[in-house]
Amino acid sequence: MSDDSRWIGAALALAERGIGRTAPNPSVGCVIVGAGRVVGRGWTQPGGRPHAEAMALAAAGEAARGATAFVTLEPCAHVSPRGPACADLLVAAGVARVVACGTDPDPRTAGQGFARLRTAGIDVVEGVRRAEAERLNAGFLARRHHGRPHVTLKLALSLDGSIALADGRSRWITGERARAHAHLERAWADVIVVGGGTLLADDPTLDVRLPGLEERAPRRAVLSTSLAAIPPGARIGEARLLRDIAELDADPSVLRVLVEGGAGVATTLLAADRVDRLLVYRAPILLGGRRGIGDLGLADLAEAHGRWRRVDALELGPDGVELFERQRSICHPRESGSPSPAA
Numbered sequence: 001m002s003d004d005s006r007w008i009g010a011a012l013a014l015a016e017r018g019i020g021r022t023a024p025n026p027s028v029g030c031v032i033v034g035a036g037r038v039v040g041r042g043w044t045q046p047g048g049r050p051h052a053e054a055m056a057l058a059a060a061g062e063a064a065r066g067a068t069a070f071v072t073l074e075p076c077a078h079v080s081p082r083g084p085a086c087a088d089l090l091v092a093a094g095v096a097r098v099v100a101c102g103t104d105p106d107p108r109t110a111g112q113g114f115a116r117l118r119t120a121g122i123d124v125v126e127g128v129r130r131a132e133a134e135r136l137n138a139g140f141l142a143r144r145h146h147g148r149p150h151v152t153l154k155l156a157l158s159l160d161g162s163i164a165l166a167d168g169r170s171r172w173i174t175g176e177r178a179r180a181h182a183h184l185e186r187a188w189a190d191v192i193v194v195g196g197g198t199l200l201a202d203d204p205t206l207d208v209r210l211p212g213l214e215e216r217a218p219r220r221a222v223l224s225t226s227l228a229a230i231p232p233g234a235r236i237g238e239a240r241l242l243r244d245i246a247e248l249d250a251d252p253s254v255l256r257v258l259v260e261g262g263a264g265v266a267t268t269l270l271a272a273d274r275v276d277r278l279l280v281y282r283a284p285i286l287l288g289g290r291r292g293i294g295d296l297g298l299a300d301l302a303e304a305h306g307r308w309r310r311v312d313a314l315e316l317g318p319d320g321v322e323l324f325e326r327q328r329s330i331c332h333p334r335e336s337g338s339p340s341p342a343a
């Protein structure tokens with residue numbers, strides 16, 4: 001692995017800290033390296049400002065002069081009422097080199113950040129570990145490219161694809177390590193959604209039960225066309241009732257949605273092609289119970305192929321998790337509505 005790739009890895013790890021808290025902005029990480037050592041680090045702060053580069057440059061001070069900035073997204077080229085353009089800050093700080101993952105699709109930046117750096121004589125390298133950076137900011141990119149949030153569907157299945165016993169009980173299918181992994185996914189979401197059936201059957205809390213991350217529980221929502229209100233005393237607490245998941249499309253504070261079932265919701269969202277990522281936990285048990293996914297209305301087997309690509313797999317004690325991404329071509333915002341700009 002090259003040094004550039006390694007330092008970008010450190011910047012990606014910083015960017016991860018902001019996922020789920022920076023909407024409407026992407027979560028970016030920045031490491032400034034001078035003479036082989038880190039002189040500044042930053043990541044996008046809750047609410048989207050300050051930006052990562054501004055934080056890292058403030059920490060580096062004079063040590064930024066002649067240094068290299070490793071950043072997970074193109075530095076912004078636009079001045080907002082909430083802060084200066086990061087490309088201008090990097091120029092003013094006198095960095096010699098900028099290494100970045102990919103271009104910011106925000107039309108106010110979209111290549112202009114890199115151009116400004118090059119005009120100032122800074123050596124710019126683009127495209128380092130781009131796929132990982134895009135995965136981190138899948139929510140921001142889905143809004144930009146498709147005009148809606150990115151949706152992950154989480155399912156905990158037995159080997160035979162059941163999500164619950166025949167009588168509806170599903171606690172617990174997977175073990176502690178798998179559940180802890182799922183709680184980290186919750187911390188990365190802006191909103192977590194369950195169906196009305198799960199609300200009534202399981203009375204879930206949907207909180208983040210990981211030491212130090214308890215405050216990171218996302219907003220909750222329940223999908224149902226018939227529920228008049230969230231039942232008083234439900235453990236979910238304050239939750240938004242959604243008649244249609246598309247209601248979240250108009251809310252720029254929602255970049256990443258985590259759907260935690262049950263089967264009805266999984267089936268309707270998959271049939272409507274509203275799922276971008278599948279998080280499938282599988283326990284080594286056989287239940288012969290309720291199927292996790294119902295009829296998707298496929299006319300032909302060929303329709304099922306080529307949609308999903310496995311991008312990761314992990315062992316979590318006795319269980320496993322596999323991640324799949326929906327293969328889509330990018331549709332630009334002009335074709336699908338106009339997402340609100342980042343700040």
Ligand SMILES: NC(=O)c1ccc[n+]([C@@H]2O[C@H](COP(=O)([O-])OP(=O)(O)OC[C@H]3O[C@@H](n4cnc5c(N)ncnc54)[C@H](OP(=O)(O)O)[C@@H]3O)[C@@H](O)[C@H]2O)c1
Binds near residue numbers: 170244
């Ligand atoms: N193993 C797991 O990963 C897991 C996770 C969660 C739950 N579960 C289990 O799954 C079972 C519950 O599953 P379920 O299928 O009965 O319930 P569900 O999927 O949680 O909820 C189904 C209800 O959600 C609403 N709904 C579904 N799609 C919708 C859409 N696109 N827009 C608006 N509303 C929509 C409908 O309510 P209306 O009829 O009111 O419109 C539908 O009746 C329980 O046994 C639970 O323990 C397992």
